[in-house]
Amino acid sequence: MIELQAVTKQFQRGSAPPVAALRGVDMSLARGELVAIRGASGSGKSTLLNILGCLEAPTTGSFRLDGQDVAAAGDRRRSRLRARAIGFVFQAFHLLPRTTALENVEMPALYWPGARSRADIRRRACAALEQVGLGHRLRHYPHELSGGEQQRVAVARAVINDPALILADEPTGNLDAASGAEVMRLLLALHAEGRTVVLVTHDEAVAALAPRQVMLRDGRIAADPAGEDA
């Protein structure tokens, strides 16, 4: 499903020499796989996630998603791809403030490339919130929800457009153990539905839930059992 070949990413800040975040990453993910990407901070794991999520384009190298070459795609095409195929979960939840849980979950539907009725969007959002156990919190605002509940709203938001790929960046980083376990249970359930799930984490216990763990160090893959097999 995902093919990265010799991907590098450099950041240019002002007139300073460019900083290399990724120095040549080869990786492939099969549809329905659950992968944890581990590494110290600064190892390039967030950059890798942003490239996988079509938020940033690689500086060099090729990136194919579902057979499409994304490395050279423009903003419009990458945005449509994100809307249709990718759901994000972030460490900081990033719910819209002063907006109900239901409206937060409905938000990505606005960017769905096809046509959907208001009623259909509402039905999907309610179903998604019920799936994460928040059917009773539809009209609550983010500040009225606990951290764990906010992250569950974020998970519901990630699946409203029914994406094949879920990218989770430190999803349990801001949560207590119990809430973190609940969120991980939801992510594993999404994997069980057949979605590809990529987890970025430095928490070994969380990473241990994934059958395949990719280690990043200094912008390169230091260990990848599947990659070694391939």
Place this chain on the structure above:
Amino acid sequence: MRLWIWLNLGLRSLNRNRRRSLAMMAGIAAGIALLTTVNAVGAASRRLTLAQVKNMLGTFDTVLVRPGAAKTRGMVSLANVPPTLTFDDAAALAQLPAITQVAELQNAFDIDVEYRDRQVTPAVFGVSANWLDLRGDALAGGRFFTPAEMQSENRVAVVGADVVAGLFAGTNPLGATVRLGGGAYQVVGVLAPRGAGPGGFSLDNLILIPLSTARHRLFNRDFLTMAVAQVRPGESNPAALGEVRQLLRQRHHIATAALDDFSLTDPSAVAAQVTAAGSRLTVLLRGVAYVLLALGAVAIVALMLLGIMERRGEIAIRRAAGASRGDILAQFLAEAAVVAALAAALGALLGTAGMVLAARWLHLPLLWDGAALAGVSLAAVGLGLLCGLLPALRAARLEPAAALRA
């Protein structure tokens, strides 16, 4: 359909930060309110002045000729004009190629008119047969003087509305006999009211009698206080004015370098003069309104930029959820348009209220110019879009990755 989604999104976003939204709207709303009020008051007072000038001067396709090089405008009467404008002058003017006909006037303001035990002192006008025609006057009742009455210097009169009110108080004036300068005059007609002239004085306080009667049986004077020369259709007023001047200077034997011994007035020039510019206050207030609009525009730019800095997280998560740069641009442009449209609506509402109050205080007719208001409101929405462009572009250019990691 898509547009409606963006506008709805903008409206909800503004609703989430109401105080800031109001601050964004204040300048535009105040500017439009002031502009609406000032424009309405200006238009109403212009229309009122024009109507008053038209009331006084009658029709516009005429040249008014008065004896004396009058530097000051004012009411002329037999008592205060030199005897230089003759009946022969008027007859000669009527022969000019640019002139179709000339109406003649002898008048006084100091003659009492009595009916039974009542007495008024209206303007007494001795007029030629074509007077009503050239002054654009109409009769409310009765008839004008017949040629026979004009010919034989009969004592008949046509009265203005104020005279009717002052002398007859509810009874029918037609056929009544009034006393005027020692003679008995029969009322044969009533003039339709003309209303007020410039400054608001009444133009209906007058009584008309035949010119021949006035000349030989009342005033015993052989000169005119005014002649009204009608300009031939197709001729320009200034050209006709030139012909009149040339003829009168020649007839009065005025040397080349000497000044006229008469004065000419072009009513359309007077009307244009009084309706041209508004008062200095109007100009000042309009300037203030434009300053308010400019401040409002700056406020929209500044507060939107601030809002975008605060909403980097929202912009980033929308991008992650599939929004393209174009989607973000559209979202913030729509927000700016909604702000400006709401501000315009608020301003139009306040402006209409201001207009009603101003009309009441200044005793002006109420002129609600919907088209002008719509135009101003549309311009405000355009201004809002323009103001929103820079912040919206900045929002669209934000890199989502950095904001999402925080």
